[in-house]
Amino acid sequence: MRMWLKEIRLQKNLTQEQTAFKSNISRSYYTHIESGVKKPTVETAKDIAFALEFKWTNFFESQCSLKEQ
Amino acid sequence: MRMWLKEIRLQKNLTQEQTAFKSNISRSYYTHIESGVKKPTVETAKDIAFALEFKWTNFFESQCSLKEQ
DNA sequence: CTGTGACTGGAAGTCCGTG
DNA sequence: CCACGGACTTCCAGTCACA
Numbered sequence: 001m002r003m004w005l006k007e008i009r010l011q012k013n014l015t016q017e018q019t020a021f022k023s024n025i026s027r028s029y030y031t032h033i034e035s036g037v038k039k040p041t042v043e044t045a046k047d048i049a050f051a052l053e054f055k056w057t058n059f060f061e062s063q064c065s066l067k068e069q
Numbered sequence: 070m071r072m073w074l075k076e077i078r079l080q081k082n083l084t085q086e087q088t089a090f091k092s093n094i095s096r097s098y099y100t101h102i103e104s105g106v107k108k109p110t111v112e113t114a115k116d117i118a119f120a121l122e123f124k125w126t127n128f129f130e131s132q133c134s135l136k137e138q
Numbered sequence: 139c140t141g142t143g144a145c146t147g148g149a150a151g152t153c154c155g156t157g
Numbered sequence: 158c159c160a161c162g163g164a165c166t167t168c169c170a171g172t173c174a175c176a
Contacts, residue, residue, distance in 0.1 A: 029171050042129045060111045098151050
C-alpha cells in the first residue's frame with residue numbers, strides 16, 4: 001500500500017478516476033499503483049507526480065514508506 | 070547515443086565489460102544502453118550509476134543529452 | 139467510486155556471431 | 158581484447174471487464 005500517494009491525492013480532494021485522467025492512465029491502473037500492486041515506469045511516475053504536484057522521484061526513493069513528501 | 074555515459078565510463082578508465090560487471094548486467098546489455106538502443110529500468114539505472122558514481126536520475130532527466138553530470 | 143483477476147503488447151535483458 | 162547489434166526469451170506495465 002502506497003499510503004503516501006493516497007494521502008496526497010485525498011489532500012487534493014481528487015478521486016482515483018480524476019487523478020488517473022489527469023495522469024493519462026486508466027483508472028484501474030492508478031488503483032493498482034496506489035495499492036502497490038504495480039510499479040509505474042519513470043514516464044508514468046512523472047505524469048502522476050505532475051498531476052498531484054510532488055516530485056516523481058518519490059516513487060523510487062521511498063518504495064512503500066509513509067513519507068508524504 | 071548516450072555520449073555522457075560513455076564519457077563518464079572512459080573518465081574512469083573502465084571497459085564496457087568491467088562496467089557491466091560492476092552493474093550486474095550483461096556486457097551486451099550495457100552496450101545497448103550506452104548506444105541508446107535500450108532503456109534501463111530504475112533499478113538497473115541505479116546499479117550503473119552506482120558503479121560509475123553519478124546520480125541515477127541522469128538517465129531520466131537528460132535522455133540523450135551530452136550533459137555530463 | 140474503488141478493488142482485483144486475467145490478459146497482452148512491447149520492452150528489458152541475454153546469447154551469440156561479427157567487426 | 159573490446160565493442161556492436163540482431164534474434165531471441167521472459168516478464169511486467171497498462172488495460173478491460175466484472176464485482
